[in-house]
Amino acid sequence: NAGVTQTPKFRVLKTGQSMTLLCAQDMNHEYMYWYRQDPGMGLRLIHYSVGEGTTAKGEVPDGYNVSRLKKQNFLLGLESAAPSQTSVYFCASRLRGAKNIQYFGAGTRLSVL
Amino acid sequence: AQRVTQPEKLLSVFKGAPVELKCNYSYSGSPELFWYVQYSRQRLQLLLRHISRESIKGFTADLNKGETSFHLKKPFAQEEDSAMYYCALSPPGSSNTGKLIFGQGTTLQVKP
Numbered sequence: 001n002a003g004v005t006q007t008p009k010f011r012v013l014k015t016g017q018s019m020t021l022l023c024a025q026d027m028n029h030e031y032m033y034w035y036r037q038d039p040g041m042g043l044r045l046i047h048y049s050v051g052e053g054t055t056a057k058g059e060v061p062d063g064y065n066v067s068r069l070k071k072q073n074f075l076l077g078l079e080s081a082a083p084s085q086t087s088v089y090f091c092a093s094r095l096r097g098a099k100n101i102q103y104f105g106a107g108t109r110l111s112v113l
Numbered sequence: 114a115q116r117v118t119q120p121e122k123l124l125s126v127f128k129g130a131p132v133e134l135k136c137n138y139s140y141s142g143s144p145e146l147f148w149y150v151q152y153s154r155q156r157l158q159l160l161l162r163h164i165s166r167e168s169i170k171g172f173t174a175d176l177n178k179g180e181t182s183f184h185l186k187k188p189f190a191q192e193e194d195s196a197m198y199y200c201a202l203s204p205p206g207s208s209n210t211g212k213l214i215f216g217q218g219t220t221l222q223v224k225p
Contacts, residue, residue, distance in 0.1 A: 031211045040122065042199060043157075043215040050210055058212070090157065094211045100145055100203050102213060104157040
């Protein structure tokens with residue numbers, strides 16, 4: 001039981017490049033979330049999903065897209081990376097109807113030059 | 114707007130000293146409050162929830178609705194408590210999304 005797994009762990013991009021971050025969970029959780037963590041800003045919600053095939057915007061969605069084609073996977077895409085997207089990205093998941101507890105991945109450290 | 118404020122970026126104490134990490138929130142209803150912790154090289158994890166009224170690793174947190182605060186306390190800090198602590202809020206009515214609003218985080222440094 002791996003929990004929440006994020007790939008890659010590290011990535012360096014040039015401005016304008018695109019990439020996809022993958023989040024996979026093996027706990028059969030319905031809800032999944034993408035956050036970014038920046039110094040002095042805490043964790044801010046980018047996008048979230050309450051089930052397969054559904055996504056919604058969070059607090060800071062601009063510049064990102066997401067997809068939830070399979071229940072266990074939640075993808076975060078950057079179509080044209082900008083230096084302002086340099087951050088640590090965390091994925092989390094939660095079981096619907098259970099205790100309101102989110103389980104986090106180990107994070108992806110992204111640098112955009 | 115719903116907001117969670119942790120006024121201290123860094124809290125540095127000596128081992129054995131009492132610790133209080135402050136958390137204030139702005140919400141008029143009855144939100145659910147949490148403390149999450151991130152130890153060095155580990156993933157973010159739940160420390161405690163106000164609903165459970167539990168003590169985890171010697172930490173407790175009391176929800177004060179009058180002062181809209183949820184401060185985290187421990188009477189005697191240990192070096193292994195050094196970590197980043199986040200206060201988080203789940204607004205009422207968000208059970209169908211499970212969204213959390215996080216504070217800015219406080220780094221607790223416990224010196225030997």
